[in-house]
Amino acid sequence: MLLSITWLTEFTPYTGSIDDLAHLLTMLGLEVEEIRHPFAHLDDFLVGRVTSCTPHPHADSLHLCSLDLGEGRIRDIVCGAPNIAADQNVAVAPVGATLPDGNMIQKVRIRGQESAGMILSEQEMGLGEDHSGIKLLPPGVAPGTALPQALSLDGAVFDLGITPNRADCLSVLGVAREVAAACGLPLHMPSISLQEDKQSASASLEVHIDDPKLCPLYQARVIEDISLGTSPDWLRWRLMGMGVRPINNIVDVTNYVMLELGQPLHAFDRSKVEGGKIRVARAKPEHSFQTLDGQDRTLTDEDLLIWDANRPIALAGVMGGANSEITESSTSLVLESAVFDPPTVRKTGRRLGLSSESAYRFERGVDQPGSSLALERAAQLISSLAGGRILQDRVRSEPRPWQPVQVPFRPQRSRDLLALDVDDSFCRQTLTRLGCQVQEEDSEWQVTPPSYRQDLEREVDLIEEVGRVYGMESIPATLPRINKPLHPGPAPEQGMAGYEFLTRVKAWAQGLGLTEVITYSFVGGKELDQLGLPEADRVLVHNPLSADQNTLRTVLTPGLLRSIRTNADQGAASCRLFEVARVFTSQPESETTVQEHTRLGLVLTGHRHPHTWPFEPDEADYQDLKGVVENLMYSFGLQRCRFVRQTGHCFLSPGVVIQQNGEEIGFLGRVQPHLAKAAHARSPIWLAELDMDRLADRYARQQTVYRPWPKFPPVHRDMTLIAGPDVGFEQIQDLIRSEAEKGHLEDVRLIDLYQPPEQLERNLTLRLRYRHPAKTLTDKEVDAEHNALGQALTTRLPLRFPST
Structure with a gap:
């Protein structure tokens, strides 16, 4: 919201600096996002006094003027305006000044006469559309005065970020209340004194509200004998400073009062309100209605309309109708000040794609008792600026009066x-x-x-x-006291991963070189459809901001794919990303009908080592992502996982289920090519998601065992085995670990894998580490145990040693 500082001081006598006021408002929760100077383009313009005006000797339509610019500065300027005359105060752009259109004023010769400046019209100053003649200024202003000061234009305007709960601050009055309360200053309300006509408005107009919940208050004033025209300078320039385009004296007054007091108003042409009746009621299904912008809108029975006796004349709280618009031929009007149900206005505006300053305020709630003040204020201004007669009494219906709460x-x-x-x-x-x-x-x-x-x-x-x-x-910063147990793991938090555990997970991922992303919890139903996810699990948003955010995510994948696309569009083809966030699934039998889970999402695409020499073009693959998952388990002391191939995964191909103790804790695999193409990825996308709630529970329940450092050196032996395609390394590893219980085998690792061309068999090279806890092993002891292990492998599994 824009806030004129000059306007603010008319409500409360603040005398501090602009910067101090900006800091004060920001600390009060009304963040000043920007300080604007809407009329800064006029700073180089001056007030000039026309001391003489004579016809140009070589042009009938031009005048040779001599102007006093103050401090003894006299300038000769050639002017072609028909209303130029001596003894006038005018706006002057001296040599060196820049016009709003970007042209710089220079000293020139016009028909043989030197001209050192330019006398400006309203259009040339950027203050209106009138270019029929120069702008005449008040006679009492001293020559040489800066034009913004002479015209009392707003010098500084704040752009405030108003939070949705502070609807009361969507007006100059609302912000003035805050400043007055914080600084202990008085608050001056605008004085209102109406001169009502003897004719009664209620005799020719009545109001009926169908549903009090949708409209607790509707009131109106009838004003006759108005004269539509251009608003006075002070009103037009005040609106321009607040970013509102002046239209005419009626519309400008309604906008002015809305900005001043926060109450949206609307004016109907009285002659177009048929039957002397106003009714607030819902629209009919599939009803077509043309709004002020000339667009035909198809409505539903969820939309609220203002009707006359026969037809709708406005979309309540959003926009007026073209069939009741104030025009140049209008001579009377109905001035509306109402209170509408915020969710109804919000739904209508979002569904129709209509946004307006009025709807912005109605969506957040307006002051019901204060709407009467706004109506009277606007009626007074219209009467004074458009010459209208205010009929006696307000036409009013308030089926749900405002009740104060304690x-x-x-x-x-x-x-x-x-x-x-x-x-x-x-x-x-x-x-x-x-x-x-x-x-x-x-x-x-x-x-x-x-x-x-x-x-x-x-x-x-x-x-x-x-x-x-x-x-x-x-408020002083004080660290709270935290009692931490000696146990290194966090206590379980009602089945949800705790803050400490998730913080450690994020630190682990960052240490591994992954970049954290934070994505929206809201996704589009079409995104989930493209992933082939079931509709039964989805939680729909009742009032979505858009169709792209109408569902709560059931997996982290949509946000991760959008992150890949954003990076790819910016030229970052290689990404290593992670996200720790909640997903949501429908659970109708629960109290909240929604179940939340914390998940870890991992995604790799592009080169395996994109920023290191020798910049080999090898791409990240399944082994890289599987290694990341295994590193997570190892880093947190969790039991190792099993990776089971899954057929028919909805968006991964190939897909793998990650299991721990026979329980599924996540999935891993390559995103299907058509989805990777939609994400603008130039390489395959490898993605994994893990259930952090289950991992956090296991982490909290694990027992920490301390072992002394080994005192004796290890002995290493390598073993190469030939395995067919139906024998996995996991089978070999399980058998080795079972045999290790009988001897002194401490660890086994796969250090090389070779598959000859056009062959199905693979050569697996293992490195085994042996160590005795109480002595140093001899080569003879290690060789005996090593040979026995090889014999067991080739006997119990379809394996063989390479021939020598």
């Missing part, structure tokens, strides 16, 4: 929660300045928040306000 508040609880020694008087003063009514009752107070603070619902909300006004940056 929130219990304990000062001691605020001290405990904030860890601050704030006394009762500070708490009382803070809440009172924020507009709350405080009723003190011993240790527990009853606080009634104002109608515009709909976010204050619980005691903790009030405590947050105390801390916010105290100053979040003033």
Whole structure:
């Protein structure tokens, strides 16, 4: 939201610097994202006094003017405007100034006469569309005054980041309340004094609301004998400074009051409201309605409309209808100020792709009692600027009046929660300045928040306000006391992986050279369809931001593939990524109907060593990713895994199930080629996902055993075996480990694998390590045990030694 500092000071007399105000608002939770200067392009322009104006000697349509620019500066300027005359104050662009269109003013000769500057029209200053003549300025301004100062233009405008819960700050008044409360300043409300006509509005117009939940309040003013025209300079320039394009005096007033007080308004042409009736009701299914932008919208029975006696005339809270628009021929209007159900407005706007400043405020909730003030303020301005007659009485229907709520508040609880020694008087003063009514009752107070603070619902909300006004940056940083057990693993947390365990997993992955990504929990149903994932497991989002985010992810794969695509599009073809995050599956029988699991996603694509010499073009493959998974188990002391080939995986080919103790803990494999192509990958994508909840449980329950360092040296022996395609290394490893229990074999590793061309058999070279805990083994003892192991392998498995 944009905030004019000049406008703000009209509500509260803040006198500090712009930078101090920006810091104050940011610390109050209203982050100043940018400081704009909307009229900075006028800084080089000056007020000039026309001391003489004579006809140009060589051109009938030109004038030779002499201008006083202050401080003794006299400039001769040739001007062709028809309304130029002596003794006028005008806007001047001196030599060296740059116009909004980018042209620089230079000293030139026009029909033989020197011209040192340019006298500006409204269009040439970028302040409007009028270029029929020069812009005449007030006569009392001294020559040489900077143009922004002479016109009282907004010098600085804040771009505020307003959080969704602070709808009250979507107006100048709302931010002024914050500044006044934080600085102890008074708040000045705009004065309103209406001159009502004797004719009653309720005699010719009535309001009916079908569903009070969708519209708790609808009220309107009828204004006759209006004259549509251009708004005065102050109003147009104030709107331009706030980023709003001026249209006409009626529309400009509604926009002005919305920015000032936060209440969206809408004006209907009174003659186009048929039957003297306004009805707030849902749309009919498949109803077509043309909005102000000229687009035909197909509605559903979930959309809310404003109807007259015969037809819809506006899309409630979103946009008006073309059939009731104010035009140049309009002579009377109905001015609407209403409160609409935020979810209904939000759904309609999202579904139709319509966004407006009005909808932005209605979606977050407007101040129901305050809507009357906005209506009266707008009616007064329209009457003064468009010459209208305000008919007596407001046409009003309020089937659900606003009811104040009482929130219990304990000062001691605020001290405990904030860890601050704030006394009762500070708490009382803070809440009172924020507009709350405080009723003190011993240790527990009853606080009634104002109608515009709909976010204050619980005691903790009030405590947050105390801390916010105290100053979040003033709260001292204190480390909490943490009691850690001697056991190295974290305690189980209700079946979910704990923070400490996940932090260690992330540190492990980063140490392995993987890059962490963080992706959205929301995915599109089409993404899950492309992966072939079942619909029964999905959790749909009731109010999605878009069709691409209408489902909670059931796997991490969609986000990882999007990350691959983003990197590939930026020229990073080789990626080693990981993500630790939650996935969600439907569980209707549970209390929340949703089950959450923490998962680790791993993905490799591209060169195995993309940034190291000799830059060999070998690509990452199954062995690389399998090694990463095995390294995870080894690093955390977990039992080794089994990798079982899986046929018919929905998006991996080949696919492998990762098992531990016969239980599936994840999957691994190559992403199917068409999915890798959609991710713009230039190499195969190898992906794995593991269940962190199960691994965290195993990690927490493992027993740590301390062994003394070995005192005697190991002895190594290599063994090469020839195996057919139906014998896996895992079978060989299992048999060796079972035989190791009988002797002194300590470890076995595969160090080489060779498969001759056009042959199915493979040569496997193993390195075995032998060690005795109480003495040094002799070569004779090792050879005997080594030969016995070889004999067992060739006898019990279809293996043989190479022929010599």
